[in-house]
Amino acid sequence: MKIALDVMGGDKAPVEILAGAYEALRVGAIGADDLLLVGDRERIEAEIATQGQKPVFEVQHAPENIGMDEHPAQALRRKRNSSIVVAAKLMREAKVGGMVSAGNTGAAVAAATLLIGLLKGVRRPGIAVTFHTAGGPCTLIDCGANIHCQPDDLYTYGEMASKYMTGLHGIQRPRIGLLNIGEEDAKGSPLVQDTRKLFGESALNFIGNVEGQDVFSGRCDVIVCEGFVGNVVLKVSEGLGQYIAELFASQVKDHAHQNGGAIWKEVARAILGRLDYAEYGGAPLLGVNGAVIICHGRSDRRAIANALRTSKRFMDADVNQHIVEGLAGGPVLPEPPAATTGDAVPGGVHP
């Protein structure tokens, strides 16, 4: 199954989006037959020529574009030939299995819910963002797909992110924490307390309530929260990372002449690279009947290439199949597929 790449979405579209497609091909994250470019055909062909590349990918014409600030549901209705709507319809018709977009996140979520359809047992999809921590990757779900949640929605998030961490990161029985303002059982809102009971009665590897610092502590592999809180956590982390990067840059400027700039730059890269969520391959919208990967609006070619890799690995690992089985109380996941234990993904041609 191919991956539909929304060439028109994002602050740096179409230049960096297309460059990302060729970057993914170059590093073997995808094969040429894995990708379907969705967007304005003329602009795509012109930009490919400008970049000095060969037109190796299939193109699906979609002349309209949904702006970053447009109202999601309205835009879906009005712009039926937009890249997001066209890609979502291809997915509904099972003509593609994956979709990568750096466009309007709300529109991507709405398209997934209204046009593609959700997995059996899922009422609300959730955006899962993976943070680097001292103890390995930690996935926070939901980072803003929905702000009206019931306890069983939060439970579903935990089940879905758990299967995602097994499928893509090879983590068996991921440790799931519930984001709260204290670890004691009695802490938190009714939503959190009722969700804790659901997790406690489940077969999932639930470690109990966790606090904000645990996003980076390495104590758990999955942290569940409702979308308002998750979105704030994501953006606070981005804002603090950006602030630290600026502090660091000014310090490097002040001191580099004393110590040789090369080492400073190496250190800055080592530290700030850990905070650069673009490196981590986009955020899956879990619960949708497909491998939908949402990218930051400011994504560059590297971020797009990584998101394409994530979408392909998501399909190869049958994450959605495992989610449906998990939600149905089905069998426990078998050993993870070999491709998920490292970053190397088999390239080559996939039908």
Add this chain to the structure above:
Amino acid sequence: MKIALDVMGGDKAPVEILAGAYEALRVGAIGADDLLLVGDRERIEAEIATQGQKPVFEVQHAPENIGMDEHPAQALRRKRNSSIVVAAKLMREAKVGGMVSAGNTGAAVAAATLLIGLLKGVRRPGIAVTFHTAGGPCTLIDCGANIHCQPDDLYTYGEMASKYMTGLHGIQRPRIGLLNIGEEDAKGSPLVQDTRKLFGESALNFIGNVEGQDVFSGRCDVIVCEGFVGNVVLKVSEGLGQYIAELFASQVKDHAHQNGGAIWKEVARAILGRLDYAEYGGAPLLGVNGAVIICHGRSDRRAIANALRTSKRFMDADVNQHIVEGLAGGPVLPEPPAATTGDAVPGGVHP
């Protein structure tokens, strides 16, 4: 009016708490007559002798201690001779005007609400934490005093933090942002949307919805949110700061021999000092009829000294009087007092 210092509360009590009192005296943040030490008299006197200090501060005996994990309301009832309860009662009787505690936060909030009493017009107190940003201090309220809020509680938070920023940081007409998951008016939960309307109709300097990254962007002086979200933001920031500090330490270790350790340490201090909330003088519990400053449980002497400074400046600037006037639709704050324009606080003896 004196400040009651809870000598028994905190991970490093009583050693660092008492050391903080003497540090505050040494740097002129307070005078000897400004302080009342509340705790076990024998332990206090022994520790002062151990530290080689003179017993210059008045002591109020309070032999019991509320542990960091005790249930707040139960502990208040059971431990009537605990340092927090004794300090709160002294404040209710107007025998002290300020209170600093690094003990059980929930107990301090409960004591403030149940024993001290709230300001006229305030239904719920809020914890206000000030973050350093590229554009100056930014105060986030509420960081976890309450998780059950109505729109008018959030509005009150904005009014209170605004007066606090004027009184302590000399910021006229502080810019107030409402924490949301998008800037558009239609975004967010009903709580946030209804609160936005209240701010929009007020005379406060409301700049509209802001997002998580704005805690560090310098766009606003005050950010308002409900306590669950604020607590998570505070702890995520602490966790990320800690993680970056560890990354930095390992890089410094790897590279210091190549570049001379002194400069590295200087840079680390310059960057990480900005993330060290201990430097910022504790978090006022706004809305209480007194200058109650809550400190992190792991506070050291420097944090305690800064919190004592904050408590004194809070009283000197008549912040609570301005809050009450603001909530009553009273007069706009006059020019800020001279003491609030910098970090230098007049020391000396205050009755």
